[in-house]
Amino acid sequence: MEKFDYIIVGAGCSGLSLAYEMNAKNLFNDKTCAIIDKRKEFNRDKIWSYWNIYEHSFYDCLINKWDKFCVKKTQNEIILDCENFQYQSIDSQKFYKKILDNLNSNKNIKLILNKSVDKIYENKDEAIVQCGDEIFRSDIIFNSSLDNRTTKESELFQHFYGCEIVFDENVNLPEYPIIMDFNCSQDNWVHFFYTLPMGKNKIFIENTWISNTKNFTFERYIAEINYYIQNNLNYKKKYKTNYSEIGSIPMFHFKNNVKYKKLINIGTAGNLTRKSTGYTFLNIQKSVKQIAINISKKQNIKETSVSLKYNYLDNIFIKVLFEKKGSMYEVFFDLFKKNKTKDIVKFLSNTSNWFEDLKIILSMPKLIFIKKLLNL
Numbered sequence: 001m002e003k004f005d006y007i008i009v010g011a012g013c014s015g016l017s018l019a020y021e022m023n024a025k026n027l028f029n030d031k032t033c034a035i036i037d038k039r040k041e042f043n044r045d046k047i048w049s050y051w052n053i054y055e056h057s058f059y060d061c062l063i064n065k066w067d068k069f070c071v072k073k074t075q076n077e078i079i080l081d082c083e084n085f086q087y088q089s090i091d092s093q094k095f096y097k098k099i100l101d102n103l104n105s106n107k108n109i110k111l112i113l114n115k116s117v118d119k120i121y122e123n124k125d126e127a128i129v130q131c132g133d134e135i136f137r138s139d140i141i142f143n144s145s146l147d148n149r150t151t152k153e154s155e156l157f158q159h160f161y162g163c164e165i166v167f168d169e170n171v172n173l174p175e176y177p178i179i180m181d182f183n184c185s186q187d188n189w190v191h192f193f194y195t196l197p198m199g200k201n202k203i204f205i206e207n208t209w210i211s212n213t214k215n216f217t218f219e220r221y222i223a224e225i226n227y228y229i230q231n232n233l234n235y236k237k238k239y240k241t242n243y244s245e246i247g248s249i250p251m252f253h254f255k256n257n258v259k260y261k262k263l264i265n266i267g268t269a270g271n272l273t274r275k276s277t278g279y280t281f282l283n284i285q286k287s288v289k290q291i292a293i294n295i296s297k298k299q300n301i302k303e304t305s306v307s308l309k310y311n312y313l314d315n316i317f318i319k320v321l322f323e324k325k326g327s328m329y330e331v332f333f334d335l336f337k338k339n340k341t342k343d344i345v346k347f348l349s350n351t352s353n354w355f356e357d358l359k360i361i362l363s364m365p366k367l368i369f370i371k372k373l374l375n376l
C-alpha cells in the first residue's frame, strides 16, 4: 500500500502537463507524486492543434504552424487569415519526451506504467486508487481516465482516423490547413476531411465524422481517405503512410463528482473539451497552470471546466446539430463565412466577449437557434 502526496491517473496530455507545471513550480521538492497509466510506452499517437491564443509551455514541441487556414464546401473555399493567432500543431512524441525528461530528474516523481486503474474512491482521511489487488493512497488524486465516468447528456462523438501521407510524385497539395473540407458524403451526420500540410509531397489527412457512434470500422475510414486522395486531391497512384492516429472525442460532458472532495478530474475527464468542436488542448494547458498556481499559493484546488457561457451556447449548437444532421455542414460553413476570423477564433478558444458572441450567434440560422434556445 504505497502512499504519495499526489497521484495523477493518466500520463496523457493533461496528466503529464499537470505534472510538468507542478514540477516547474517546485511543488515536488518535498512532496511525492505517482503518475499511473495503463500504457506500456509513449509513442507518437496524436497531433494537437489549436489557434495560439493562450501561452503554454510546449512551443518547442511544434511540428508546424500556419498564418492561414481554410474551410471548404462544394465549389466554395474560404481562406482565413490568422497571422496574429497562428494555427499550430504539437507532435505528441516531442511533448511526451520533453515532459518525461523533465520529470525523470526529480526522484520524488514515480511513473508507474502498464497498470490499469480499476477504481478511485476516498474515505475520511485519504483518496485511494485501486489497480487489481494493489492499492495506492494519496491526499489528492488528479484523474484523466474516462473509465467509470457517466453522462446525462446525449452521446455524440467526433471520431476520426488520420494519417500522414507521403506521395512518391509531385502533387498539388493545399498550402494551408483545411480545418473542414465538406466535399464528401454526409450520410445524415457531419462528415469532413481535415488536412495539415506537412512539407513537400507530405500531408496529414484526417477523416472526421460527428455522429452518435463512438467510431466506425477502420476499413471504412481508410476507404474514405483513399477516395478523398483519388478524387479530391486527384492523386491516383501509390502513396506511403508515415504515421496514423485514431480517436473519438466525446462531444458531451461527464457528470460532476459531488461525492468526492479529494478527487479532481482533469483533461477530457474534467470536461475541458469544447462540445461544439472537440478542441481541448489549450483548455488543458490553461487549467493545469491554474491548478499549479493554486497549489503553490495553498489555495483550494478546483476543477476548471469550460465556462457556463460556452457550455450553454455549445448545448444549443449540439441540439441544432441533432436536428439538422446531414445539412449541419451549412451552419459550420456559414460560421466561418459570415464572421471575422478574430471573432470566430476567440469564440472557439473561449476568449470572446458578449458582443463577439452575439455576432457569432446572429450568423447562425436564426429560427432554429431561437427554437432550440426556447427548448421547442
Ligand SMILES: Cc1cc2nc3c(=O)[nH]c(=O)nc-3n(C[C@H](O)[C@H](O)[C@H](O)COP(=O)(O)OP(=O)(O)OC[C@H]3O[C@@H](n4cnc5c(N)ncnc54)[C@H](O)[C@@H]3O)c2cc1C
Residues within 6 Å of the ligand: 009, 010, 011, 012, 013, 014, 015, 036, 037, 038, 039, 045, 046, 047, 048, 049, 050, 115, 116, 117, 118, 144, 145, 146, 147, 245, 246, 247, 248, 249, 266, 267, 268, 269, 278, 279, 280, 281, 282, 284
Ligand atoms: C487522436 C486525437 C487527436 C486530438 N487532436 C486534438 C487537437 O488537434 N486539438 C485539440 O484541442 N484537441 C485534440 N484532441 C482532444 C484532446 O486534446 C486529447 O484527447 C487530449 O489528449 C486529452 O487529454 P487527456 O489527458 O484528457 O486524455 P489523454 O491524453 O487520452 O490521456 C489519458 C491517459 O489516461 C490513461 N488511462 C485511461 N484510462 C486509464 C485507466 N483505467 N488506468 C490507467 N490509465 C488510464 C490513458 O492511457 C492515457 O494515457 C485529440 C484527441 C485525440 C484522441
